[in-house]
Amino acid sequence: MAIDAARPTHYARSVRRGRVRRRLSVTAWLMLAPFITVFVVSVIAPLLYALAISVYQNRLVGGTVFVGLENYLRALADPLLGEGVIRVLLFIAVQVPIMLFISLTAALALDSGRMGGSRVVRLGLFLPYAVPSVVAALMWGYIFGGQFGLVGQVWGAVGAAPPDLLGNALMLPSIGNIVTWSMVGYNMLIFYAALRAVPTEIYEASSIDGAGEWRRAWSIKLPALRPAMLLALVFSIIGSLQLFNEPSILQALRPSVITTNYTPNLYAYSLSFLGGQINYAAAIAILMGLVTVIAAVFVQVVSARARRQNR
Amino acid sequence: MNTRRTSPIRRVGVAALAASALVLTGCSTADGSVDEPTSDEPVEILFWSWLPNIQTTIDLFEDAHPEITVNLENVGAGEEQYTKMQNAIDAGSGGPDVAQVTYDSVPSFAVTGALADVTQHTEADLDELFLSGVLQNVRVSGATYGVPQDFGPGVMYYREDVFSDVGVEVPETWDEYAAAAETVRSGSDSYMTFFDGGLPDFAYMGLWQNEADPWTVDDTSVSVDLGGEGSQRWADYWGDLNSRDLLVHSTMGSDEWFRQMGDGQIASWIVGAWGLQALQGNLPDNEGLWRVAPMPSWEAGDAASSQFGGSATVVLEQSDRKDAATTFALWLNSDPEAVESLKADQGLLPTTNAAWDDPAFLDEEIAYLGGQPARQVFAASAESTAPGWEWLPFQVYVSSVYQDTVGGAIDSGGDIGAALLDWQDRIVEYAENQGFAVTE
Known part of the structure; x- marks a missing residue:
């Protein structure tokens, strides 16, 4: 009886704890959001942009072409x-x-x-x-x-x-x-x-x-x-x-x-x-x-x- | 100028930019121009310019052409504006209809098809309106990509007091100039002139005068030859003066340079006519000490000259109001009323035949130059501008690496001729990278 009674209690407690944990993690993300937004916009995005444009070449004659790692090889030999x-x-x-x-x-x-x-x-x-x-x-x-x-x-x-x-x-x-x-x-x-x-x-x-x-x-x-x-x-x-x-x-x-x-x-x-x-x-x-x-x-x-x- | 340019320094730089941006005077008039919109359909055009007072002249245009409204925007001088223009061109919209562009940057926009041939949008005959020596600045492969606004005919400013102290005559040839340089150096603390390792424009003036044709462009092929006779003659001459310690190394437009100019340590300055405004603005105490003379030439009596500075008013191909834009560009630089305003309000040197035929303008005595009718010298220089000079479609880059190659040789008193060839290597490498077919 005591054991049976304990079980749901225990169950309920762990459910409650899960919910709390979930609520806590939502709160944590919300509080981190301003930082993450700024970080992504001002650090990650420019980095990805630089990576993306570094594999192209924009020429006066011929426009923009994909050149793969050519720019990097050129830099290493420059x-x-x-x-x-x-x-x-x-x-x-x-x-x-x-x-x-x-x-x-x-x-x-x-x-x-x-x-x-x-x-x-x-x-x-x-x-x-x-x-x-x-x-x-x-x-x-x-x-x-x-x-x-x-x-x-x-x-x-x-x-x-x-x-x-x-x-x-x-x-x-x-x-x-x-x-x-x-x-x-x-x-x-x-x-x-x-x-x-x-x-x-x-x-x-x-x-x-x-x-x-x-x-x-x-x-x-x-x-x-x-x-x-x-x-x-x-x-x-x-x-x-x-x-x-x-x-x-x-x-x-x-x-x-x-x-x-x-x-x-x-x-x-x-x-x-x-x-x-x-x-x-x-x-x-x-x-x-x-x-x-x-x-x-x-x-x-x-x-x-x-x-x-x-x- | 680049911007960061890096190009010569602000105070002088602004004068040079202004010089280029100047006015055109005019005799003939925009009223005869062709494609004007019908007067009951009002048009708005957007104009980019960095001339500080240009609105005054725009107001006069709007009075004369009530059907066209001109919205002025100043998005920065020189390179700063070109970067924004290039962005708009790449995007296909968002750019101005009309813009101020210095002559050395006209081909870089023209070669990508960004500029309209203004002769397609007007009936006016530009050859009749404008000085022919100036028109070559806006012509690329037979098309006319803009209306000349102002220009910098090459002249020599010199310190009359220094010259008479050491007893030298005003040199007419480069040989006389070199002899005078020795006399000035031995007879005073002064130098005949300065040599600036960061000033490609000085080399351009020399090569242009010598008809050296260091580079030519034909659509997508470029040929570069800085080893030719005209280029090497310039290099040998200045390299010789430099190695004999007859020139002081100084950066044009820097504080130090202005002090040297003001103190008479630098006895002459070979530059576009706009140099007068730089002197007046920065060295007001020097009033009466300076004079102007034609640029020395190689042979006595053979007055070949060149230019330094100046802007065109260009019409963008992406504009859907090119007729109205051309009407404005022509009026701004050739209508007599506009030319008066450009002279008086903007301080520009006009480019029209009519302006230079006007005795009141031509013979005016300039107090700063001891009452000399300086514009006669400017006009003579404009008339004798050597033919055949062109700018590369990537002139900004070419100018930027002059300091890396020729600049080092100037500083060390080294071989300028060999340095020109190093410069050529950098230019060729860049041109090939940009997809041009290059011949050397």
Whole structure:
């Protein structure tokens, strides 16, 4: 009897629970709907569109024809694209370590608590990030100007010929300078936040063990920063592969130095807006997207392996 | 200009675009034109133009032609408008009936059949109305794809003060120009002129003057030859001055460039006549310092010239009001009333024979140029425009890769002639990709 009575109760309860679960999942979907809509419209749809147009070619003579993977094969063999890719890789190899080192030093200095006016310094370092890159490039273009720019005036004051910072040899370092200036504060903030998350007990224990500030930075803070550094590294690599704004603005000042294929993104832009080759540009954009994904995964795998070996 | 173009920079760029967009004056008149709609059937046409004051001139047209209403839209200058136009053309509808298009972009629309031959929609004789040196800008394979609005006859502006300080005469030939460049360089802190690695228009002016025929188009076949005598002569001449440090590298239209111009560091500027407006607008303090002279030529007394800048008013093939559209385009650029308005309200250099026959216009003394009757020089240049120049149907691309090839050689003081051939390679590769049959 008791058992019989329990059965329907149990049954009813599970039915009710199913209904609740269903109702819950409807609610969940409803709440996710705004995000999913925006995501599909602004991320998935353009991606599919780019994929779709990348297998066609629109010619002035002959119109639009299906060409399969031809655009991709052409991109892989395109020396102009290769030149741009090598340039951004060089940029990543030199600029990213310098920028991350400066950010790291600044974060450690701020976190040591031995610096006066640390709030002002923190804000000051972060401020360039808030300056739109278009404005920043214009401003730096003026600073770097050899004739009437700041550099030209300073060199002129001591009677020397200014270096051509926007010339062929120094343009890439100059762009690196601009990007470092604008991104140091952002990365510093990532590091600083990670340092703040270290439990104070560890510091207390270390000082009982007689560790000084340097020892603490080396043995506690740097290991604690590992995930944040990985994050900053991945972001920086993605950002550098997509280098566009700075060279595009400086192009107006030195069109013969910043060629139409100076960076892969600038090349894709020139192809579609100056050459009307949207299809080929789409193929390049997708290939560059793949390269970015591979680079990000590679960095993560390498660092995960390094961590395992350390242990 | 491209836009992002990338093309030369805004302030000058706008002047160049305006130059092209200018007015036509007119003697004869649109009233004689053929296909006008019957006056009791009102027609509305859509006009795309980026001239800031063009509505003033449109109002005059609507007074003269009450049966036609013109709706003006400014959808952006140059490339920005062309992109939208191309989209409408691809879609088959939604475009304007009439539009402003710079000369270097007329063939790219014409080759795809997007433009109407205006001579099919009017009885007016364009050859009688317009300067022949300007009409060649709208003619592709025998058809006339638009009405010329303004143009930029090539001239040389120079700093009279710098020239007289170092004691050089105004050069009439390129040899004299090169000698003057040396005198200016050794006798002052100035340079004879600048060399801009991002300014294909300067090369176009040179090649056009030399009748170099670097490229020709015939329907779907294109031939490209930048190794020919006319092209290489230009390259050798400027490459030589460049390698002797007689030219300063500067980007036309940049702040730095305007300062160099204003300070007399750049002693001369070879450009379309519209350069005067750029100087007046940006360097008002220089009033009285500049003068204008004809572009130097290769042989003394052989006044061959070329052009830089200018626009046409085109009629779109997809329009179903092509007669009314043509009536408007012709009136806008040739009716005497319109031409007056274009000169006064738009600051354009007209393209009609009548305008240039008018002594009041031709002989007017320009205070900025120390009271010189500058338009006589413009007119002489227009008259001696070298024949045979054409634009490729993908000129925007051709211009964009000049900086990649010739620009590098200019910067490094390298071999400009060899760089022209690199440029040719890029042009040929593109043309083949676009389905043209290419001969080199």
